[in-house]
Amino acid sequence: MAAQYFVPGNRGLQPAELHYVKGYLLKSKPSSDVTIRVFNENQNIPAIIKKILDLEPHLIGFSCYLWNIKKILNICRRLKKINSGIKIVLGGPEVSPRAQDLLAKEKAIDIVVRGEGEESFAQLVAQMGRTCISFKRGAAQMGRTRISTAEGGVPALPLGRGAFKRGAAQTGRSIAADLSDIRGVSFRKGAEMIHNPDRPLLRSIGRIPSPYLSGLVNLKDKNIVDVPLETMRGCSSRCHYCYYHKNFPVARYFSLSRVGKELKLILSHKPHEVYLMDPTFNSNSQRAKKILKIFIRYNQGANLHVELKAELVDEEMARLLSQANAYNIEIGIQSTNPKTLKAINRRFNKEKFIKGVRYLNKFKLYYEIQLIDALPHQSYDSLMKSLDWLYSMHPAKVVIFRLGLLPGTTLRDRAASFGIEYDHCAPYSAYKSNTMTDTEVKSVEKLSYAMERLYDSQVFQKTLYAFKARAGVKISTILEDWVAWESHFKRRPADYPEFLNKKSPMFLEYLCRKHSKAYLYKELLPGLLKGLCFTSS
Numbered sequence: 001m002a003a004q005y006f007v008p009g010n011r012g013l014q015p016a017e018l019h020y021v022k023g024y025l026l027k028s029k030p031s032s033d034v035t036i037r038v039f040n041e042n043q044n045i046p047a048i049i050k051k052i053l054d055l056e057p058h059l060i061g062f063s064c065y066l067w068n069i070k071k072i073l074n075i076c077r078r079l080k081k082i083n084s085g086i087k088i089v090l091g092g093p094e095v096s097p098r099a100q101d102l103l104a105k106e107k108a109i110d111i112v113v114r115g116e117g118e119e120s121f122a123q124l125v126a127q128m129g130r131t132c133i134s135f136k137r138g139a140a141q142m143g144r145t146r147i148s149t150a151e152g153g154v155p156a157l158p159l160g161r162g163a164f165k166r167g168a169a170q171t172g173r174s175i176a177a178d179l180s181d182i183r184g185v186s187f188r189k190g191a192e193m194i195h196n197p198d199r200p201l202l203r204s205i206g207r208i209p210s211p212y213l214s215g216l217v218n219l220k221d222k223n224i225v226d227v228p229l230e231t232m233r234g235c236s237s238r239c240h241y242c243y244y245h246k247n248f249p250v251a252r253y254f255s256l257s258r259v260g261k262e263l264k265l266i267l268s269h270k271p272h273e274v275y276l277m278d279p280t281f282n283s284n285s286q287r288a289k290k291i292l293k294i295f296i297r298y299n300q301g302a303n304l305h306v307e308l309k310a311e312l313v314d315e316e317m318a319r320l321l322s323q324a325n326a327y328n329i330e331i332g333i334q335s336t337n338p339k340t341l342k343a344i345n346r347r348f349n350k351e352k353f354i355k356g357v358r359y360l361n362k363f364k365l366y367y368e369i370q371l372i373d374a375l376p377h378q379s380y381d382s383l384m385k386s387l388d389w390l391y392s393m394h395p396a397k398v399v400i401f402r403l404g405l406l407p408g409t410t411l412r413d414r415a416a417s418f419g420i421e422y423d424h425c426a427p428y429s430a431y432k433s434n435t436m437t438d439t440e441v442k443s444v445e446k447l448s449y450a451m452e453r454l455y456d457s458q459v460f461q462k463t464l465y466a467f468k469a470r471a472g473v474k475i476s477t478i479l480e481d482w483v484a485w486e487s488h489f490k491r492r493p494a495d496y497p498e499f500l501n502k503k504s505p506m507f508l509e510y511l512c513r514k515h516s517k518a519y520l521y522k523e524l525l526p527g528l529l530k531g532l533c534f535t536s537s
Contacts, residue, residue, distance in 0.1 A: 016230065019036065019211030020208050020230070021117055021121055022216060024118035024119065024121075024208050025118075025121065026216075029122065029125060032125070045078065049075060052079065053079075053082065053083070058085070059088075059089065059125075061088075061089040061121065062088070062089070062090050064092040064093075064094040066406065069094045070426055072090070073106060073108075076088050076090075076108040076109060088109055088110050089110065089111040090102065090112050090113070091113035092117075093243055093247060096112075096115055096243075096247060098407045098408075100193055103186060103187070103188055111179070111186070112186040113184060114186060114199075115184050115201075116202065116247065123182045127182060128178060179194075183200075184198055201248065201250060202252075203252075205252045210261075212229075212265050212266055219269040224271065225271065227273070227275070228274075228277050229276055230254065230276075230278065231259045231291060232251060234249065234251035235251065236251055236283065237280075239346050240414070241334070241372070241404075241406070242409060243408050251283070253287070256287070256290060256291070259291060260294045263295055264294075267298040267299050267300055267302055268298070270300050270301060270302065271302050273302060274302050274303075274304055276305065280308060280309055282309060282312045283312070285314075288308075288317065289320055292320040296323045302325065303325045304324045304328070306321075306329055307330040308330075309331070309356075311349050313359050313360060314359065318356075318359035318363045321360075322364070322365055329367035329368065331367055332369075333371065334370065335372065335378055335382075336385070336386040337378055337382045340377045344375055344376065357369075357393050358393070361393070367397065368397045368399055370398075371383065371386055372401050373400055373402055373430070375403055375433075376434075382435075383400070384476040387476045391455075397456050398451060398455070400444055402427075403422075404422075405430060406428060407428075412428075415430075419434030420433045446483045449483075450480075450482040450483050453486075453501075454478070454482055459501050462531055463528045466527065467508075467512075467517075471512075486507075505525060505528060
């Protein structure tokens with residue numbers, strides 16, 4: 001089995017999920033010949049297809065996410081045209097809830113693996129008499145992305161070599177007969193779509209071999225820059241915009257002994273970053289602290305990437321995160337509007353959140369607070385209030401994501417009741433709702449760029465707070481002013497961000513005049529110029 005993996009840009013991100021599937025398959029069928037190859041997402045489709053066909057596959061499997069599904073389906077159609085005898089299998093969160101639709105519309109697809117894939121795929125391979133399988137997994141975040149899937153970093157696609165012995169290709173009818181006892185798969189039987197019962201989750205995820213301890217991943221490979229690792233699977237939350245908990249509704253943990261051995265081995269090879277893939281790393285605070293202490297003990301300079309809840313951060317955890325070089329922390333709150341939070345079934349404690357952010361700031365940690373635009377009851381004004389409240393805490397970074405109505409989610413099922421209209425092709429972006437017009441959705445997108453240039457780049461950050469304090473103008477208003485000011489530049493040079501940085505004094509003058517505070521220009525300009533010199537040096 002040869003697995004191919006799309007990565008965003010040129011980052012050396014390993015396809016962890018593929019290795020888990022590979023390890024489980026080799027455990028049940030040691031004679032399988034398995035190879036995983038990593039592709040850059042920018043490779044063109046003909047080149048990818050050539051590399052697949054060079055493996056002379058009989059079965060090809062793709063693991064699908066919203067950022068790679070369009071490209072995958074294109075590849076599948078072309079593969080079938082070239083060789084109609086190749087059997088194509090899809091898996092992953094993008095296709096699990098879409099099995100009926102995909103099998104009906106995409107004639108190139110033969111089988112869909114739904115939900116947790118390790119056991120289903122291993123049984124599928126065994127049942128189809130595989131001696132050698134090729135497996136393609138694409139983790140490119142085409143357009144978030146954590147690929148990731150995904151985006152920043154992200155999830156994947158599987159692909160395959162030699163499933164059947166030559167001359168032994170099976171008919172659709174015999175394949176259907178062979179698959180009838182495999183839970184968690186959907187397939188065609190003539191014109192009929194067959195959906196076998198769902199597969200129960202593995203009771204113990206410890207049965208899945210570690211791709212690192214078993215040597216499936218060559219950590220000596222200089223192309224490996226970032227290393228992903230699961231310490232758990234599952235989520236107890238039931239957020240209506242998210243599909244993850246439908247695949248993994250129960251939290252299951254790899255043993256701390258295993259996690260410790262994995263981290264010791266991974267960190268001994270000095271990667272640039274280790275990404276702990278847990279949906280909420282600190283959902284179990286005491287366990288999270290133990291893992292951080294293990295990371296600190298063995299770390300030799302790697303950065304740590306985690307997703308966590310600020311409400312669960314205390315001073316000890318913030319200190320441990322700092323000691324662990326956790327310079328990539330994601331905190332998704334989505335909204336601060338109580339009505340919105342209730343509609344999406346998400347809990348949020350403002351007081352605990354404030355304390356958590358203060359601890360993160362105390363230890364000068366870099367973190368990203370994430371909002372989502374067109375959620376139910378989320379108006380443009382309420383989103384601006386969320387921004388002003390968040391910026392009052394001097395966060396490291398705030399981002400606003402486009403709402404995507406993911407297949408299989410409760411929010412997608414209820415979208416009409418909230419007036420949410422969205423694209424029906426991945427990434428399923430919402431473009432209006434009962435409380436946010438299409439014009440306002442576009443305005444939020446422009447505002448996101450203002451946040452990046454004025455705050456995240458740090459060029460104007462101190463001036464932003466100084467003007468707010470001296471002029472009594474909300475930060476959200478200053479961001480809107482920047483959008484209006486920036487719109488006057490019709491020609492955008494290649495180094496546009498740097499161009500805008502150099503124009504910052506011009507924006508400050510514009511801002512002071514607009515709010516009748518011209519006297520502030522001379523007062524704030526020296527600090528801005530000092531900041532410009534610092535960021536450009």
